[in-house]
Amino acid sequence: xxxxxxxxxxxxxxxxxxxxxxxxxxxxxxxxxxxxxxxxxxxxxxxxxxxxxxxxxxxxxxxxxxxxxxxxxxxxxxxxxxxxxxxxxxxxxxxxxxxxxxxxxxxxxxxxxxxxxxxxxxxxxxxxxxxxxxxxxxxxxxxxxxxxxxxxxxxxxxxxxxxxxxxxxxxxxxxxxxxxxxxxxxxxxxxxxxxxxxxxxxxxxxxxxxxxxxxxxxxxxxxxxxxxxxxxxxxx
Numbered sequence: 001x002x003x004x005x006x007x008x009x010x011x012x013x014x015x016x017x018x019x020x021x022x023x024x025x026x027x028x029x030x031x032x033x034x035x036x037x038x039x040x041x042x043x044x045x046x047x048x049x050x051x052x053x054x055x056x057x058x059x060x061x062x063x064x065x066x067x068x069x070x071x072x073x074x075x076x077x078x079x080x081x082x083x084x085x086x087x088x089x090x091x092x093x094x095x096x097x098x099x100x101x102x103x104x105x106x107x108x109x110x111x112x113x114x115x116x117x118x119x120x121x122x123x124x125x126x127x128x129x130x131x132x133x134x135x136x137x138x139x140x141x142x143x144x145x146x147x148x149x150x151x152x153x154x155x156x157x158x159x160x161x162x163x164x165x166x167x168x169x170x171x172x173x174x175x176x177x178x179x180x181x182x183x184x185x186x187x188x189x190x191x192x193x194x195x196x197x198x199x200x201x202x203x204x205x206x207x208x209x210x211x212x213x214x215x216x217x218x219x220x221x222x223x224x225x226x227x228x229x230x231x232x233x234x235x236x
Contacts, residue, residue, distance in 0.1 A: 020200055020221055020222075020233075020234060020235075021177070021179045021180040021200070022180060022234070022235040022236065023118075023123060023180065023182050023230075023234045023235065023236045024123065024176045024177060024180035024181065025123060025124050025125075025126070025171065025174035025175075025176030025177075025180065025181040025182070026118060026123060026124075026125050026126070026174075026181070026182050026183075026184060027125075027126050027127075027128050027167060027170040027171065027174070027181060027182070027183045027184065027194075027199070028125060028126070028127055028128070028183075028184045029127075029128060029129055029183075029184060029185045029186060029187065029190065029204075030127055030129040030131055030136050031129065031130070031131055031186075032108075032186035032187065032204070032206035032208055032209065033108070033184050033185060033186045033204045033206070034107060034108060034111050034115075034127075035105050035106070035107060035108065035111075035139060036105075036106055036107065036108045036109075037100070037101075037105050038186075038206055038207070038208040039207075039208075040097075040100050040104075040105070042061055042208065043061065044061070044093065044096065044097070045060050045061050045064055045072065046060050046061060047096060048089075048092060048093050048096055049076065049080065049082075051092070051096070052082060052084075052092075054080050054082065056080075063075070069089075069090050069093060070086055070090065072089075072093075073086035073089035073090060074086060076089055077089075097135065098134075098135065098138070101131075101135040101136070101138050101139040102138040102139070102142065103142070105139045106143075107143060108204075108206075108226075108227070109226055110226035110227045110228040110229075111227050112143075112145075113227075113228050114227035114228050114230060114231070115145060115148050117228075117231060117236070118236065119148050121236050123236060124150045124174045124175070124176065125148055125149045125150060125174075126149060126150050126151045126152075126153065126170040126171075126173050126174050127149050127151070127152045127153065127170075128153045128154075128158070128161070128166050128167060128170050128183075129152070129153070129154055129155070130154070130155045130160075130161065131154065132154060132156065133152055133154050133156075133157075136152060136154075137152065150173055150174060151170065151173040153166055153169055153170055153173075158170075161187070161189065161190040161193055161194075162189060162193055163193065164193055164194070164196065164197035167183060167193070167194050167197055167199055168197060171199075178198050178199065179198070179200065181199060181200075182199065182200050182201070182202050182221075182234070183199045183200070183201050183202070184201075184202045184204055184227070185201060185202075185203060185204065186203070186204045186205070186206040186208070186209050187209060188209060188212040188215050188216050188219070191203060191216060191219045191220060192219055195219050200221045201219060201220045201221055201222075202220065202221065202222045202223075202224065202230055202234075203216045203217075203219070203220035203222070203223040203224070204224060204225075204227060205223065205224065205225040222234065
């Protein structure tokens with residue numbers, strides 16, 4: 001639903017908001033929720049191969065999506081005849097990713113306005129992400145948003161989003177009531193974990209999770225295409 005549509009359905013939005021606690025703290029995912037970075041991950045393998053002077057197959061990303069970096073490196077060696085060691089391939093991929101976050105990653109539409117909206121109202125914010133901290137920090141610094149967040153938690157230190165610990169640790173850092181601490185996510189599996197732990201969930205649409213839209217609607221308290229729409233559904 002667009003922002004205009006949300007305004008047009010003000011009665012429905014108000015009714016939904018009336019069933020939910022006011023937003024007093026927010027735990028936000030990064031990739032696909034704040035940053036429009038999922039397309040980079042989808043084309044990363046092909047980009048790396050092109051940098052090596054190799055023309056990738058059209059479906060190379062699909063072929064390696066469930067492989068580790070080490071396994072993907074071996075696939076590149078075997079299938080494309082790449083004359084690099086697996087550690088060299090891994091280093092090359094990591095270099096591309098680091099450059100992307102430091103120089104190219106952009107916010108999703110409405111993300112900056114929404115963060116500013118919450119910041120002005122002194123709503124504490126925490127990030128919970130699967131992405132390495134150094135990558136996220138480089139993007140936030142370039143975008144001028146580092147100071148907006150109380151804490152940055154990654155799955156590397158706090159555990160997978162298939163378990164609730166990362167969300168519980170984030171809430172503890174915020175110091176806000178569970179029912180008033182909203183988790184903003186684009187990934188269905190993470191939403192399921194957060195909801196089971198007692199958090200209200202705001203689902204943020206991303207094309208990478210479009211196939212899960214029907215399931216997401218069964219879990220999320222609110223489902224938005226643009227983060228600014230949240231203002232019409234929740235009391236802050």
